[in-house]
Amino acid sequence: MVELVYEGYSLVLYNNGDDAVADLQPSIRKECERRILELMPAWRQRNVIADLSSSDADKKAAALEAWSQVEALRTKSNELEEAVRTMSDEEHFTFDPTNDTYWS
Numbered sequence: 001m002v003e004l005v006y007e008g009y010s011l012v013l014y015n016n017g018d019d020a021v022a023d024l025q026p027s028i029r030k031e032c033e034r035r036i037l038e039l040m041p042a043w044r045q046r047n048v049i050a051d052l053s054s055s056d057a058d059k060k061a062a063a064l065e066a067w068s069q070v071e072a073l074r075t076k077s078n079e080l081e082e083a084v085r086t087m088s089d090e091e092h093f094t095f096d097p098t099n100d101t102y103w104s
Contacts, residue, residue, distance in 0.1 A: 013092075017085030020092055024084045031097040032077035036070055045070070076103055 014020040040048065044066075051063035080102055087095065 013089045020084050020087065021081055024092070024095060024097070025081050028077055028080050028084070028097045031103075032073055035073050035103065039069055039073070040066065073103070 014023065036045075048063045048066050051059050052067065054060045054063065080097065084092070084095065
């Protein structure tokens with residue numbers, strides 16, 4: 001990573017996509033974790049995981065539906081990490097993983 005300062009603005013440039021991923025991946029994962037916990041707190045995750053092995057078909061179906069929302073966020077996180085690899089320097093500079101548009 002190279003940081004340039006020009007006319008009071010800081011611009012981060014990456015030597016390659018791997019450098020960008022290494023730098024931005026933690027913030028993407030942190031945002032994903034925040035969104036998952038907002039959707040489903042840890043205590044509820046444990047209950048849903050337990051319900052996935054339930055013999056009650058309705059309970060199991062509800063758990064599968066709930067867990068699919070968590071999986072969707074995890075998938076989007078992985079997609080964002082890969083997208084960072086091919087972003088331009090300007091896109092890296094303006095990248096904000098808390099922006100909802102990245103998660104829809």
